[in-house]
Amino acid sequence: MTARLAWSDAVAALQLFAVDPAGSGGVLLRSRAGPVRERWLKMLRAALPAEQSVRTIPLHIADGRLLGGLDLNATLLAGRPVAERGLLAEADGGVLVLAMAERLSSATLVHITAAMDARETIVERDGLSLRMPARFGVIALDEGLDDEFAPAALRDRLAFHVDLNGIPTGDAEEFVMDSGEVSMARERLKALKAGKGQVEAMCSAAAALGITSLRAPLLALRVACASAAFDDHITVEQDDIASAARLVLAPRALVFPDADQPEQQEQPPEPPSDPAAEDDRPDTDRPDFDRALDEVILAAVQAALPPDVLAVLRASSGRSRARSQGKAGALQKSGKRGRPAGVLRGDLRAGAKLNVIETLRAAAPWQPLRRREAAMNAGMSARPRILVRKDDFRLSRFKQRTETTTIFVVDASGSAALHRLAEAKGAVELLLADCYIRRDQVALIAFRGSVAELLLPPTRSLARAKRSLAALPGGGGTPLAAGLDAAFALSESIRRKGHTPTVVVLTDGRANIARDGGQGRPRAEEDAISAARQLRSAGITAVLVDTSPRPGASGETLAREMGARYLPLPHADAAILSKAVLASVG
Amino acid sequence: MAIAFPFSAIVGQDDMKLALLIAAVDPKVGGVLAFGDRGSGKSTAVRALAALLPRMKVIVGCRYNCDPDRPAEFCDDCRARAGKGALKSVQMPVPVVDLPLGATEDRVVGALDLERALARGEKAFEPGLLARAHRGFLYIDEANLLEDHLVDLLLDVAASGENVVEREGLSIRHPARFVLVGTGNPEEGELRPQLLDRFGLSVEVKTPDDLPSRIEVVRRRDEFENDSAAFIARWDGEERKLRKKITSARDRLPSVTVTDAALERAARLCMALGTDGLRGELTLMRAARALAALEGAKTVTDDHLRRVAPSALRHRLRRNPLDDAGSSVRVDRAIAEIFG
Numbered sequence: 001m002t003a004r005l006a007w008s009d010a011v012a013a014l015q016l017f018a019v020d021p022a023g024s025g026g027v028l029l030r031s032r033a034g035p036v037r038e039r040w041l042k043m044l045r046a047a048l049p050a051e052q053s054v055r056t057i058p059l060h061i062a063d064g065r066l067l068g069g070l071d072l073n074a075t076l077l078a079g080r081p082v083a084e085r086g087l088l089a090e091a092d093g094g095v096l097v098l099a100m101a102e103r104l105s106s107a108t109l110v111h112i113t114a115a116m117d118a119r120e121t122i123v124e125r126d127g128l129s130l131r132m133p134a135r136f137g138v139i140a141l142d143e144g145l146d147d148e149f150a151p152a153a154l155r156d157r158l159a160f161h162v163d164l165n166g167i168p169t170g171d172a173e174e175f176v177m178d179s180g181e182v183s184m185a186r187e188r189l190k191a192l193k194a195g196k197g198q199v200e201a202m203c204s205a206a207a208a209l210g211i212t213s214l215r216a217p218l219l220a221l222r223v224a225c226a227s228a229a230f231d232d233h234i235t236v237e238q239d240d241i242a243s244a245a246r247l248v249l250a251p252r253a254l255v256f257p258d259a260d261q262p263e264q265q266e267q268p269p270e271p272p273s274d275p276a277a278e279d280d281r282p283d284t285d286r287p288d289f290d291r292a293l294d295e296v297i298l299a300a301v302q303a304a305l306p307p308d309v310l311a312v313l314r315a316s317s318g319r320s321r322a323r324s325q326g327k328a329g330a331l332q333k334s335g336k337r338g339r340p341a342g343v344l345r346g347d348l349r350a351g352a353k354l355n356v357i358e359t360l361r362a363a364a365p366w367q368p369l370r371r372r373e374a375a376m377n378a379g380m381s382a383r384p385r386i387l388v389r390k391d392d393f394r395l396s397r398f399k400q401r402t403e404t405t406t407i408f409v410v411d412a413s414g415s416a417a418l419h420r421l422a423e424a425k426g427a428v429e430l431l432l433a434d435c436y437i438r439r440d441q442v443a444l445i446a447f448r449g450s451v452a453e454l455l456l457p458p459t460r461s462l463a464r465a466k467r468s469l470a471a472l473p474g475g476g477g478t479p480l481a482a483g484l485d486a487a488f489a490l491s492e493s494i495r496r497k498g499h500t501p502t503v504v505v506l507t508d509g510r511a512n513i514a515r516d517g518g519q520g521r522p523r524a525e526e527d528a529i530s531a532a533r534q535l536r537s538a539g540i541t542a543v544l545v546d547t548s549p550r551p552g553a554s555g556e557t558l559a560r561e562m563g564a565r566y567l568p569l570p571h572a573d574a575a576i577l578s579k580a581v582l583a584s585v586g
Numbered sequence: 587m588a589i590a591f592p593f594s595a596i597v598g599q600d601d602m603k604l605a606l607l608i609a610a611v612d613p614k615v616g617g618v619l620a621f622g623d624r625g626s627g628k629s630t631a632v633r634a635l636a637a638l639l640p641r642m643k644v645i646v647g648c649r650y651n652c653d654p655d656r657p658a659e660f661c662d663d664c665r666a667r668a669g670k671g672a673l674k675s676v677q678m679p680v681p682v683v684d685l686p687l688g689a690t691e692d693r694v695v696g697a698l699d700l701e702r703a704l705a706r707g708e709k710a711f712e713p714g715l716l717a718r719a720h721r722g723f724l725y726i727d728e729a730n731l732l733e734d735h736l737v738d739l740l741l742d743v744a745a746s747g748e749n750v751v752e753r754e755g756l757s758i759r760h761p762a763r764f765v766l767v768g769t770g771n772p773e774e775g776e777l778r779p780q781l782l783d784r785f786g787l788s789v790e791v792k793t794p795d796d797l798p799s800r801i802e803v804v805r806r807r808d809e810f811e812n813d814s815a816a817f818i819a820r821w822d823g824e825e826r827k828l829r830k831k832i833t834s835a836r837d838r839l840p841s842v843t844v845t846d847a848a849l850e851r852a853a854r855l856c857m858a859l860g861t862d863g864l865r866g867e868l869t870l871m872r873a874a875r876a877l878a879a880l881e882g883a884k885t886v887t888d889d890h891l892r893r894v895a896p897s898a899l900r901h902r903l904r905r906n907p908l909d910d911a912g913s914s915v916r917v918d919r920a921i922a923e924i925f926g
Contacts, residue, residue, distance in 0.1 A: 070700075075704070080700075080701055081701055110727075111687065114687075122684050123686070124685075124688075193808075194808065199804055203800050221808060463772060
C-alpha cells in the first residue's frame with residue numbers, strides 16, 4: 001500500500017469519525033509529532049461542526065481534574081459545596097484528545113474507558129456524588145516506537161486505527177473539509193441501520209480474520225452506518241460495509257484466511273463491488289449466509305493490508321517479531337520525586353509532602369463549626385483566618401521508582417539447552433512467583449539462533465509469563481550480544497515509564513553469534529562485552545547467573561563488564577538460584 | 587441512570603449469569619468475581635442485574651436501607667425510632683452501587699455532610715457508598731486496579747459487615763453487608779490474594795468463539811443501541827419470568843435440605859484440592875443450596891455440587907507456579923475423582 005493510499009484512508013477515517021465521534025469510539029492516531037499529524041488534526045478540526053468542543057487531556061492529569069470534584073474557591077465563597085466539572089464531563093458532546101496515549105497510566109485509562117462505556121461519568125469524591133453525561137469521541141495520539149503501544153483496553157474501544165508514520169509530508173495532501181456536510185450526515189445517520197445479513201457478514205469476517213473482541217464488528221457496523229450517512233445512501237450499502245471493514249477490521253487482523261492468494265496489493269484498492277477471490281475457504285462450518293458480502297469484506301481488508309504484513313499474517317507465526325536494536329536515548333535524569341499519584345490522609349512525618357490545596361479543601365467545610373467552637377473556648381484574640389487541624393492534612397503521594405520490572409534474559413541456545421535450560425526455566429518460574437507476591441512486573445527475552453526475541457512484554461500476569469516460558473524451545477547459536485541489547489532497549493523503555501528495570505541474565509556466557517548475525521567466537525564475545533558495558537553505563541541493576549557446567553572466566557568477565565552480580569551455578573537447584581537472585585535484587 | 591441491557595438478553599456467559607443469580611438468591615454466598623476477556627459483557631451483566639432484582643422492603647427515612655423485618659440488624663437510628671413507635675416501610679429497588687476507581691476514601695466510608703457543615707455549621711454524617719450498598723451489591727469494575735488503601739478498607743468492612751467511622755467528633759457505626767461483585771481483565775494485573783479470598787464465587791469469562799452466538803451478541807447489542815426502549819419492552823416477559831424465579835427461590839431456600847452425604851462429598855472435594863480454611867466448603871454448600879432452590883429442587887444433589895464447585899473453589903487453591911495446569915483444570919480433575 002502506498003503512502004498516498006494510507007493517507008487517503010487516514011482522511012476517510014477522519015471524515016467518518018467526524019460524522020459519529022461517540023458511536024465510533026474514536027481514532028488511534030499512531031504517529032510521531034510532525035507536520036503530517038498536524039495536518040490531520042487541522043483537517044479534523046475543520047470537519048467538526050464549529051460548536052463541537054475539542055479538549056485535550058495531558059498525560060499526567062490528576063484524578064480531580066479528570067473527574068471533577070469540589071471547587072475550592074467557589075465553595076469558600078458561596079458557603080456551600082460547589083462542584084467543578086471534570087474534563088470528561090466537559091468533553092460531553094465533543095472530542096477528547098489524549099496526548100501520548102502510549103504512556104497513559106492505567107488509573108487514568110480506566111476512568112476514560114468507563115466513561116466511554118457508560119457514556120457518563122460517576123463521581124464520588126470530596127463529599128460529592130455526581131453523575132454527568134459524557135458522550136465523546138476519542139483521538140488517542142500514540143507516539144510509541146516499536147513495541148510501545150497505547151493500552152489494549154483503549155485500542156479495543158476505538159474504531160479507527162490510523163498509522164501516519166511513513167507518510168511523507170509531500171504525500172499528505174490537504175483536503176478541504178466541509179463541516180456543513182458533516183452536520184447533514186449526522187442528521188441522516190439517525191435513520192440508518194445495518195441489515196441482518198450485513199451484521200452476520202461483518203461478524204463472520206471478523207472471526208475469519210482472527211479478531212476475538214466483539215467490539216470490532218460492532219464498531220465496524222457503526223462505521224458502515226456513518227459511511228452511508230456521509231455518502232448520502234438511503235440504506236447501508238455494500239460499499240459502506242467494505243470501507244468500514246477496510247478501516248476498522250484490517251488494522252486488527254491477526255490471520256488471513258486464505259493461503260495462496262497472489263499479492264495484488266500494490267494496486268489501488270479493487271472496487272469493492274467486484275467480488276474478487278473465488279477461493280474456497282477452509283472453514284466450512286460457518287453458517288451459510290450472504291457469502292458474497294463476506295468476500296467483499298475480506299477483499300476490502302486484504303487491499304488495505306501492506307504486503308509484508310500480509311505475509312506475516314499468512315505465516316501466522318503468532319510470535320512477536322524480534323525487537324529492533326535499542327537506541328541509547330538520552331538518559332532520563334531522575335530526581336527523588338516520581339509522578340504524582342494522588343493524595344492520602346495522613347500525619348506529617350518527616351519526608352511527607354503536604355498537599356496544601358487538598359488540605360485546605362479538606363478543612364474548608366469545617367470552618368464555620370470550628371470558628372464557633374473556638375469562640376466558645378474563651379475569646380482568643382488573634383485567631384488564625386483558617387482553622388486547620390491534624391485531621392485535615394493531606395499528603396501528596398508520589399509514585400517513586402519502587403515499581404520494579406524484572407527482565408529475564410534467558411539463553412536458549414543449543415549449548416545452554418544441553419546443560420540446564422530446564423533448570424533455568426524452573427528458577428525463572430520460582431522468581432515469577434516471588435515477583436507476583438511483590439506485585440512486580442516481569443518481562444521475558446530469549447535469545448537463540450541469531451536473534452533475541454521479546455517473548456513477553458512487561459506484565460503482571462503470572463499466567464501469561466508461565467505460558468510463554470513453557471513454550472520456549474532450545475537450540476541454535478548463542479547471540480548473547482543481541483540478547484543483552486534487547487534487554488537494554490527494554491530497560492530504557494521501562495525507565496521512560498517511570499519504573500525501575502532489573503535485568504537477570506541466565507547464560508553460559510559462550511557467545512558465538514555477533515551482533516550482525518555473523519559467526520565466530522572472538523567477534524561475538526567482543527560484541528557481548530560491548531553490549532554488557534551499555535547496561536553498566538546506564539546503571540541498570542543486573543544479575544548474571546552462569547549456567548555452564550564449569551563456571552569460569554568468560555561468565556565472570558561478562559558480569560564485571562555489565563556491573564552485574566555474578567552467580568555461578570555449579571550444582572544449585574532452582575530454589576537456591578531463586579533465593580540468590582532475590583537477595584541481590586533486593 | 588443509564589438504561590441497562592436486559593439480563594435475559596445476554597447471550598451465553600452461563601457461568602457468570604448463574605453465579606450472579608446464586609448471589610442474588612443467597613447473598614451469604616459472598617460475592618462474585620468475573621475475570622476475563624475484554625468486551626465479553628462482564629460489566630453489562632452486572633449492570634443488568636440491578637434492573638432484574640425484585641424490589642426490597644426498607645424502613646422509610648432510614649439512610650442505611652434497614653430491613654423492617656429484621657430488628658436485630660437495625661442501625662442506631664432505626665433502633666431509637668423503633669422504641670418510639672411503629673416504623674413505616676417502603677419498597678425500593680435493590681441497590682447496585684458502583685465503586686468507581688477514582689473514589690476518595692471519604693466517599694466510600696462516608697464523611698461530613700458538606701452542605702450542612704458549610705451553610706449551617708452543623709456536624710452531620712453523610713453516608714458513603716458502603717451505606718448505600720447495604721443489602722445490595724457493591725460493584726467494582728476493574729477490581730484488580732483498585733487502589734490499595736481502598737482495598738484494605740473494603741476488606742475490613744466486608745469481613746465485619748459493619749462500617750465504623752471515627753473522625754473529629756464524628757463517631758458512627760452502621761451495618762454494611764453487601765455482595766461484592768468485581769470484574770477485571772487478568773492481562774492487566776492480578777487481584778491481591780487477600781481480596782480474592784473474599785469473593786465467594788469466581789468465574790472465568792470468555793468471548794464466545796462460535797460464530798452464531800457471536801453474531802447474536804452483535805445483533806442484540808446493535809438493536810439495543812438503536813432503540814433501547816423497544817428492545818427492553820421485547821425482553822420484558824423474560825425478565826419477569828427470571829425475577830419470579832429469584833423470588834420463589836428465595837422463599838424456598840430455607841427449606842432446601844443438605845444431606846450428610848452431600849456435606850461429606852463437599853468436604854472430601856475441598857480436602858482433595860487442599861483449599862485453605864473452611865470458607866471453601868461453606869461457600870460450596872451455600873451455592874449448591876441456592877442453585878437447588880433456583881431449580882426448585884428439595885434437596886442438594888451431587889449434580890448441584892458438581893456444577894457450582896468450579897466457581898466456588900477455583901480461586902482458593904494455593905498457587906503453585908510450577909504446576910502448569912490452570913486452577914479450573916485442577917478442580918475438574920478433583921471433581922472427576924470424587925464424583926466418579
